[in-house]
Amino acid sequence: MGTKVVCAGTFDHLHPGHVEFLKQAKTIGDELTVIVARDETVQRIKGFLPSHNEELRRNNVEGTNIPDLVVLGNLDTDLFHILDKLEPDVIALGYDQRVSEDEILKRFPGCRVVRLSAFQPEHYKSSHYRNTSKS
Secondary structure (H helix, E strand, C coil), X not given: CCCEEEEEECCCCCCHHHHHHHHHHHHHCCEEEEEECCHHHHHHHHCCCCCCCHHHHHXXXXXXXXXXXXXXXXXXXXXXXXXXXXCCCEEEXXXXXXXXXXXXXXXCCCCEXXXXXXXXXXXXXXXXXXXXXXX
């Protein structure tokens, strides 16, 4: 059995930065699973709803043909709960994701955490797209 990699995000306004994030995550192992955040979770954590609903965001990530599996996150307040089911070997984090690597390692001691590189964040950041779509 190969190395299972998991990454997660909102993936609103799917852009080249997201695609690069997925490509980098894919190179770490043999099987990439992407967790797309539920609308309710985004609202709770970021304080606003994504511009695109969770089904569209999931379909857009699937449409890149990079991940082997794309799933919607759980509705539990414990964001790590889904990882119990997915049992990843590696968790790939985006350069700007505010997730504690120590917290992940404490909860999943056999897992490796990799922080991925930014890809032109001055151009490709979801907040840029969100702000321009409101104009």
